[in-house]
Amino acid sequence: MKPTIALVGRPNVGKSTLFNRLTKTRDALVADQPGLTRDRHYGHGKVGEKPYFVVDTGGFEPVVDEGIMFEMARQTLQAVDEADAIVFIVDGRVGITPQDKIIAQRLRQTDRPVWVAVNKVEGMNRGVVTADFFELGLGDPVAISGSHGEGVRDLINEVLERFEVPVEDEEADHPKFAIVGRPNVGKSTLVNAVLGEERVIAFDQPGTTRDSVYIDFERGGQQYTIIDTAGVRRRGKVTEIIEKFSVIKTMQAIEDANVAVLVLDATQEVSDQDAKVASFVLETGRALVVAVNKWEAADTEQRDRIKREISRKLGFLEFARFHYISALAGQGVADLFKSIDAAYEAAMIKIPTPKLTRALQIAIERQQPPISGKVRPKMRYAHQGGSNPPVIVIHGNALDEVPASYWRYLEHCFMKTFKLQGTPLQVQFKRGENPFDTQDKPRAKPNPRSKMRGR
Incomplete structure (x- = not known):
């Protein structure tokens, strides 16, 4: 050891x-x-x-x-x-x-x-x-x-020299999830609730955590790493150089994680900063679970209000699961953890090419891509191009003409077919080679929605 x-x-x-x-x-x-x-x-x-x-x-x-x-x-x-x-x-x-x-x-x-x-x-x-x-x-x-x-x-x-130190073996992959959100929403309290001990400081003062803290632990025989991050303030309030570094550390922690847990405060409104943090999670392609904390402290009016604001300001998180919890009392933490596990499994899924191609064919049979001019895009097969987030690459002809609406349709079909709850999905198109086409065009077309999410 x-x-x-x-x-x-x-x-x-x-x-x-x-x-x-x-x-x-x-x-x-x-x-x-x-x-x-x-x-x-x-x-x-x-x-x-x-x-x-x-x-x-x-x-x-x-x-x-x-x-x-x-x-x-x-x-x-x-x-x-x-x-x-x-x-x-x-x-x-x-x-x-x-x-x-x-x-x-x-x-x-x-x-x-x-x-x-x-x-x-x-x-x-x-x-x-x-x-x-x-x-x-x-x-x-x-x-x-x-x-x-x-x-x-x-x-x-x-x-x-004092210790029997073993030769280090290559560490197995295990889920890493980052607790993110604005200052003083209860992130460190949630970390302590997950760990069952006061591992990080939970203090009634905004900005208590300035650094991202990585903690390895075991739960149900499974190894995990939880990352407690500094609260991300509005840019105009990030004045001290230390606060600026804390924001950078939070962003780095999100990129380093497999799953981000966005913590909201049920007693406060959903702010633009909450939406920006969620958007950054999507931009990095990380799986996401949303924890609405301090639910026990919110009255009926506050609970109704925050649900309306979530629908209005965070509607682009339709793929994520929402949990209404009390980190201080430990209520809802077990169910939250189930969603973290499910989001990790969805983000790291490996889908064989035949299954992806069959799912693509079924989607096309239900609804063909619209004709553009005199050409209808032809999609031949699909394969997985990456994980965390899952990337699906579709090969065919005239794929530059696929509209964003059909792109969204395919995303929905793949997510429903393979039950990808909790993770965003990227669909890319890769056109076939035309030996008579001398124009220098990119072969792979990225998903335009990756830049549209969260706006």
């Missing part, structure tokens, strides 16, 4: 920079601002043939007893309990601080092995800069530079 290494320390000592170095990604937000990372952030690292998990934690302020900083400290302590090893990061340029001493005292009380990493030592005398940190009583400090990579490999090798 792969060991888990937790990175802990005061705010702004370089934990997220080291996390990105270890995972060879830019998954953790990095900026010269204390308190940027708020939740536990999990990633995969590997040194040679030795794989491991690494956890980036929020800045640890152990003297704070309320508010968001208290919640961050609580998350850090929970990460320490879950970890197999702890890397305590301190700032070599600042030197030892009273907060460092308090954190060290907390860490000495755990039974986990601890390494002190003195960060930001590039260009400095390592022996001199690490000398003060022996006072922490946690063994020999190790000098590193997370931003330049100096000493990082030696540190991790030293940590991993």
Whole structure:
């Protein structure tokens, strides 16, 4: 089993920079601002043939007893309990601080092995800069530079020497779903309800989650990854550079997921921003499930209103399933999960060419494509061109003349025939080669509706 290494320390000592170095990604937000990372952030690292998990934690302020900083400290302590090893990061340029001493005292009380990493030592005398940190009583400090990579490999090798680390096998595919929506609609509360524990911070303050948090878990014998994302605000309200990065992280999480769960607030109106998030999900071709949260807090008038607004503003999501839930009370979460599974299966479906061609022939028998000028488009066969979303490529002649209405008809027929509930579908036309046609025309015609959805 792969060991888990937790990175802990005061705010702004370089934990997220080291996390990105270890995972060879830019998954953790990095900026010269204390308190940027708020939740536990999990990633995969590997040194040679030795794989491991690494956890980036929020800045640890152990003297704070309320508010968001208290919640961050609580998350850090929970990460320490879950970890197999702890890397305590301190700032070599600042030197030892009273907060460092308090954190060290907390860490000495755990039974986990601890390494002190003195960060930001590039260009400095390592022996001199690490000398003060022996006072922490946690063994020999190790000098590193997370931003330049100096000493990082030696540190991790030293940590991993303590564990029986298996050679990493190729990981099997499993569903990944992202929880998306505006700030303060209950996304993190829903994540905690799915996991059955307080894995991410759920705090009554908009914008609590700034980074996208990837969490692996198992349910009913099936492996999953759930992604808790930052709330996407209106562009005009995205003023801070950190907020802008959070929006980018949310969009990247949607692209990285198989299924997006769009969370709406039953006590608020469906906004243009909700529709834009849904449109982006469709543009990326991801499967979608909609969760209308806080249903228990909505009165009859609010419930009727939001159903009308969903029909009016989100009518282009006719393929998605809607659930009216209470994440706080855990009501409706089990049924929501069934729809996530169904949407994933639909998005990843593999359809043999003979079945697709037969479904195409049946659709044509019911309703032929309209004649354009003197020509009626002729469709010969279909095959699958991709998954997530499913792409169906139809071959034939004069396919450039197929109108959008017939395109929609074919989409509906394929989705109904193969029961593709919860995923968008892309139909593409590919005309046959004409040896006497010397014009340079594209052979594949994309679906024009992919740019029309959500408008």
